[in-house]
Amino acid sequence: MTTRSVEELDEVIDQTLREAELVHEHPGPGVWLVDLPGTKKLKTVCGLSVGEHALRVEAFVCRQPDENREQLWTFLLQHNARMYGVSYSIDNVGDVYLTGRLPHAAVTPEELDRILGSVLSYADDHFNTMxxxxxxxxxxxxxxxxxxxxxxxxxxxxxxxxxxxxxxxxxxxxxxxxxxxxxxx
Structure with a gap:
């Protein structure tokens, strides 16, 4: 298994985000915040964090529901089976996120584009239903x-x-x- 340096991965991420003309921040080595513009959910902020063996992908989708929690969890879990690269998850208070991991070897401009596209699509497409x-x-x-x-x-x-x-x-x-x-x- 090939582990790439934080600097090397930062270079790939930086180039990909600039070429895609996505608004982003790079607050520190291996840490990125990317604004993904949507239509239903106007903006999804996606965090990218370089870990020892993988790139973690995480995006907030919506806060914990006021009602019908089980119905919402069922809806999300049914979609997880058909999703690419990320899946719906909840935190300890019930807020909904999209999370995933890419091994270092998979961090390429093409794969970053696919995974960011997945995050945008999954956060935006079902937002109103959620x-x-x-x-x-x-x-x-x-x-x-x-x-x-x-x-x-x-x-x-x-x-x-x-x-x-x-x-x-x-x-x-x-x-x-x-x-x-x-x-x-």
Whole structure:
């Protein structure tokens, strides 16, 4: 087994991040923080840490859920079986992370690109579903509060079908007009 030096791995990581034009920090030897821009989760910060035999990859996805913990854990574990390079994990308080390890020999520009792409995809693709499962009551409450106060719903639009009572399949029919359109629209 070939173990590469921290300096050699830092050089590969630095070159890869610069070529990919990713915003990043290098606070110390073998330690990197990379900003991965998403669409649902606007930014995922991915940490890369060079260890004695492997590069550790870790990214925070969301805080511990307010509700439906077991349902969220089931959702995450079912996805783990199909994931590349990283998997969902939780810390001691229940916050959700993506974690993985690459042996030193696998730290190449191509493999770093794949693993960072995996982190971005897994953090971003299912983010709204994770929030709906773990924070559904809070999202609906926030939606209702904003509607009542006439506040903007712009940053909640991704949850409209989930949070807006007039759009949910279980919507109260009394809130709809005769042509099926939600009243007040």
């Amino acid at each position: 929030l709906e499962i773990g924070f559904g009551t809070s999202i609906r409450r926030e939606w209702d509060w904003r509607v009542k106060r006439g506040e903007s719903l712009r940053n909640l639009e991704a949850f409209a079908a989930f949070a807006d009572p007039t759009r949910r399949p279980d919507a109260d029919p009394s809130r709809r007009s005769a042509d099926g359109v939600p009243s007040g629209e």
